[in-house]
Amino acid sequence: MDKEKIRNFSIIAHIDHGKSTLADRILELTGAVSKREMKDQLLDSMDLERERGITIKLNAVKLNYKGYTINLIDTPGHVDFSYEVSRSLAACEGAILVVDASQGIEAQTLANLYLALDNDLKIIPVINKIDLPNANIPKVKQELIDVLGFREEEIILCSAKTGEGVQDILDAVIERIPSPLNLEKEKTRALIFDSYYDAYRGVVLLVKVVEGKIKVGSNIKMMATGSTYLVTELGVKTPKEELVSELKSGEVGFISASIKDISTINVGDTITTTDNEANLPLEGYKEMKPMVFSGLFPTEPNKFDDLREAIEKLKLNDAALKYEPETSEALGFGFRVGFLGLLHMDVIMSRLEREFNLNIIATSPSVVYHIYLTDGTSLIIDSPNKMPDQVKINYIEEPYILTNIISPSEYIGSIMELCQNKRGIYKSVDYLDPTRVNIHYEIPLSEIVYDFYDKLKSYTKGYASFDYELIGYKVSNLVKMDILLNGEVIDALSIIVHKDFAYSKGKSIVTKLQKLIPRQMFQIPIQASIGSKIIARENISALRKNVLAKCYGGDVSRKKKLLEAQKEGKKKMKMVGSVEVPQEAFLAILSEE
Template identity: 55%
Template sequence: MKNIRNFCIIAHIDHGKSTLADRMIQLCDLVTEREFKDQLLDNMDIERERGITIKSQTICLPYTAKDGKPYLLNLVDTPGHVDFSYEVSRALSSCEGALLLIDAAQGVEAQTLANLYLAMENDLEIIPVINKIDLPSAEPERVALQIEEDLGLDSSDIQLCSAKTGAGVEDIFEAIVSLLPPPEGDPDAPLQLLIFDANYDPFRGTIISVRVINGTVKPGETIKFMSNNQQYRVEEVGLFKLRKEPQKQLSAGQVGYILAGIKTVADTRPGDTITHAAKPAASPLPGFKEIQQVVFSSLYPISTDEYEDLAAALEKLKLNDAALTFEKDSSAALGFGFRCGFLGLLHLEVIQERLEREFDISLILTVPSVQYIFYLSDGTRLTVDNPAHYPDPGHIDKIEEPFIKATILMPEKYMGPVMTLCMERRGENTSFHYPTPGRIELNCELPLAEVIYDFYDKLKSITQGYGSFDYEMLDYRKSDLAKLDILVNGEVVDALSQLVHKSNARARGLHACEMLKQEIPRQMFKIAIQAAIGGTIIARTNVSALRKDVTAKCYGGDISRKRKLLEKQKAGKKRMKTVGNVDIPQNAFLAVLKSDHQ
């Protein structure tokens, strides 16, 4: 155990985690030049294209130190995005140390702070690393000062490197070996394994990533999950090299995988504890909680024939992503579909993109919403995430909506526009301080519903890309909500209904009407597009009718002849409107989701 080091790399998005992991794998000669590709640990196309890590990966690096001692370094690569913060916290609890990676040009960002606090909560030893020192705009001295003053870390431990060129990576290895503590644990104690990730293999079942806290596990033994008391027989244990390497056993301090014929990923929950069925541990490891979905949206196939394909595709995605939930849903306008729960907007985008790419299904999404709690006058408590289930307004006593605590880091010159944005989004209890000269950290409590719409895009626009954003869930607070219906030609289009705060209902209604006006093709009769709360119309626009010049054949003569023809046309249009059906094109549903300035 003295020669094992378990560590992870934590950083803000795009500060170079995956690139540094690539260099480390190359330095340990785990991959040949011919087999190497960028973002080696990211195996999804979307991860490569966007340059983000969605699914955390683990790899075991054999390293010989300068003094000749062999070491086994277990690297747990973590996602950087706020949607996956619970996964990050579980990965951190399986390590003893962390490399805190900071961009030499951008400095400390919002998620750098958030991930540092997570690491400190898990009592990890932290090595600060300044990356991208080869950039012309790099300012390692300024960033080193930030690390010391903002984060309170010792500047003598700071490592400088360029993950792109490989400069300084050897020194990071030496720092890991000398500064990070070896794992603790008793190989002879009752078994305690911490699950920090799981993914699905169609041939072998679920592959569970575990850290052995205490005890030893071997193939053939019967294990038990402590959260649901499920029992399985271990088929294989091993280490994560680039390919999985089976071992005779895994003992305390090691990070590896277990195969036990588990059919779905949903049975293995990150943070759960595995123990022996015959000789169980006295108590599970602390920190386990159920994953909570925060954003809900309905997915409908554009072609109704693809409904069965969509159902099969969601089942397959669910095998690899336990955080996705879905149930059947139907709409008068869009037919049959599924109501899905996601960890956040990035999670929603990733699922949508995977369904369209991997399964070739064209989708329509409804407006994303969050979970609201309704208290009815008869004392009933309802949880509602779908506008279709909005209760009768006459029976509602009060409504509560979820609030988040947002942390925004930015250069101080953007303070005014960002404060305005927060106030527009019903922000409250705003406070700020200056971590370093010229930079402001703004803390603000915001309703989650206001953030999922287009807050992040707006923030990036007004701070010219320099603002960074991180959030954590707070609590539910009383709110004044209403159900906004969109009517086309007098008919309610249920797929476009939204739950909105009364203060910005008119603005949201006007936006939806204008977007629909641009997308709905003109008919032979005038189409009214309206936004309504209950029976009150709060916004309206018209798609004007296509007209034929019926008076063209009248030249000269009495005006009454022309009037007679126009009256006849008017009566025809009126009759047409009562029987006419308006087909809403698919892109009209997508247009309503877009923010005002796209």
């Protein structure tokens, strides 16, 4: 294949701006999928998109258009995952930026665009959904010009729904996006941008060959881990799998090499071949650092190994997932897992539950703190339980973010109030046009981790979109707050809070726990403390009555069923000391209401 005739590109967009529909339309137009099949595909991917992201089906599709090979590399999963977008973009030379003609630029439009620019990609701006009655093409066009700096003639109008303009987009892909560099004679280097586990083939790698080539029978080496494997199968997806004998520089495809040991594979790693071995791995793929950490514990202690296996499998196509074993006095053996954000945590939690059938308790998420001690040394902690004694601490720094909150201007007041309540520092308000603003605040990341996003949505009736970037660490007056149940500190419930907010937070947590923890056979005091000082207290009064008053011959079977149901209910609880605590109590600390 002539390198000049290859194009690698992605589609990036804010959620619901029409990315998937456009991808489907492109598949149809290039004849990769017939119109009849298309419908099936659409239905499938809708379900899948919800369950596990579109990743599996549409990850890297090889298409033919006007004599060119174009590889559409999907930005998998939810667009909120900027890291996912970033790793797909690393395999591209260009990207289509889709903006909804009725919505205009949203927070993730910006975030994704910046990522694409970081990867040095050629951007093709597209205004989608021009067929909608409330489309405002001139306004959105003006935003693209004013806010993002595109030229008017660059912008393509389309309706992915009707197909209008899709051909123009494909033409622009060929004309504007550069071909991959011809580096076939160099040392072999290929980027792993995704992977998944196949029950028959083991780990399957999705790669873009950047330099050199890989053949069936090649010995490949993972540069980060040093493991080597014999390639048994190479292929491309069209979107059906099609086997090939080699992948050359510029090409995108999948490799299977009977890889059973999941731990040797890192998404973002570079593959080389032993007969043409490179010395240095590829650059340009930034390792994403998790920002939010939480302890994940199986509700049933004997499920620890199942949890380990599940997390390992998830990590295969989720390079951002970091984990290490953790032990909690209250919850037993589990893992401290690092996530990129709360949504990421949410997705992992529900995948563990749905795909692996595990009942998980997650402890309240923590960010990474920098602790400076009085003796001049410092340490980095990702869990409240690693916090040293207060007297040894000189000061603590916590991560701050800068917000992009794009919203109709009428909500400025409530958004500012929300940011203020979250310890935000006002920076600026930019007007995108007379009715829409981008509000910038510096806010501690730990405040976002709680219920910021939900609150923002409710304060603005769902109109605001939100994104952020990490801007570094600032000194904060922070303390560790413990929660005591029945007089015992429950390590899994400890959190780090700002001193000024400690009292109200402590009070709201104990009140909430009082409601969430069912009454038991004895009275349970719930306390919040800082050091040895109790700052809030509630009691759960003892259960007085839980009995079947009457039980004679006719009632026996039914009463047994009732008791068995009660027993099932208990399974969803965790014994913490002598207290039965429901799963949701561990996350109670998350939201304030």
